[in-house]
Amino acid sequence: MGSEPTAVLRHRTVETPAGRLHLVEQGSGPLVLLVHGFPESWYSWRHQLPALAAAGYRAVAIDVRGYGRSSKPAAADAYRLLDLVEDNVAVVRALGEESAVVAGHDWGSTIAATSALLHPEVFSAVGLLSVPYAPPGGPRPSDVFGRIGGPEQEFYVSYFQEPGRAEAEIEPDVRGWLAGFYAALSADTMPDRGEPDPHFVARGGRLRDRFPSGPLPSWLTEDDLDVYAGEFERTGLTGALNRYRSMDRDWEDLAPHRGAPITQPALFIGGTADASTTWMADAIDAYPTTLPALSGSHLLEGCGHWIQQERPHEVNSLLTGWLATLQG
Incomplete structure (x- = not known):
């Protein structure tokens, strides 16, 4: 060795x-x-x-x-x-x-x-x-996260709670959703201050509605994105989302x-x-x-x-x- x-x-x-x-x-x-x-x-x-x-x-x-x-x-x-x-x-x-x-x-x-x-x-x-x-x-986490959003929008952790709901948004276009999610939280691609916060979902909307649609973050190559997307296209997102549901x-x-x-x-x-x-x-x-x-x-x-x-x-x-x- x-x-x-x-x-x-x-x-x-x-x-x-x-x-x-x-x-x-x-x-x-x-x-x-x-x-x-x-x-x-x-x-x-x-x-x-x-x-x-x-x-x-x-x-x-x-x-x-x-x-x-x-x-x-x-x-x-x-x-x-x-x-x-x-x-x-x-x-x-x-x-x-x-x-x-x-x-x-x-x-x-x-x-x-x-x-x-x-x-x-x-x-x-x-x-x-x-x-x-x-x-x-x-306090109980679901109570805390339920209060964060308010009447107009829902915090992403609360949005992830209902089985199947976030999966229905993500799984038809795993690669596109991941690209947007990674970009939304990356320093070089995240929305500017004052733009809608991508951690929240408008009532009746989707989380990805607030993701950036421009280039990938500098740390993420197309090949890197292929690795991540390939895994989730194969496995689905339920196992990952169940962490939030616990x-x-x-x-x-x-x-x-x-x-x-x-x-x-x-x-x-x-x-x-x-x-x-x-x-x-x-x-x-x-x-x-x-x-x-x-x-x-x-x-x-x-x-x-x-x-x-x-x-x-x-x-x-x-x-x-x-x-x-x-x-x-």
């Missing part, structure tokens, strides 16, 4: 509570588990895998259950955080390891944080990209951990042009309490939501620098 070139990407599937879980790994050394968000796949970490491998780590990017080549349980509550956390634990075990650093982006950030919260004996440190850590608790279940499941901090070493990287960081600014401000072992909180100026793809070199530098501190 030691002489194997770090350029080799190894695809494999392992057994997890989901059934089959697909992963891609590169390099050897301490295990770093990478967890993607919506609507993506292992491929969103394509720039990090070689950089982490070159820095002396065994980098592993998974297809979260419901995505790509991983199993897609039929029940909506099979996508609750408790189950996704157990998938992560099973991956570490299946790879013959006792522990790992876990890092996630978007929903993957929440999955990574919950993994670290529930299994500190397995996940020795946690990296969070784009979506800050907010401890479990507060939020109230998570709220119930994690009630015993209300307000709990994550005490392992942590890293946060967000973008100043990403709504996730501006909406959740209070969560970032609370890090001294909620992430007491935080190594660094970095906001990349002018970066949108797809942070490790929009700014791969900066993210790689921050990740590898942080990982080096964990090795002592």
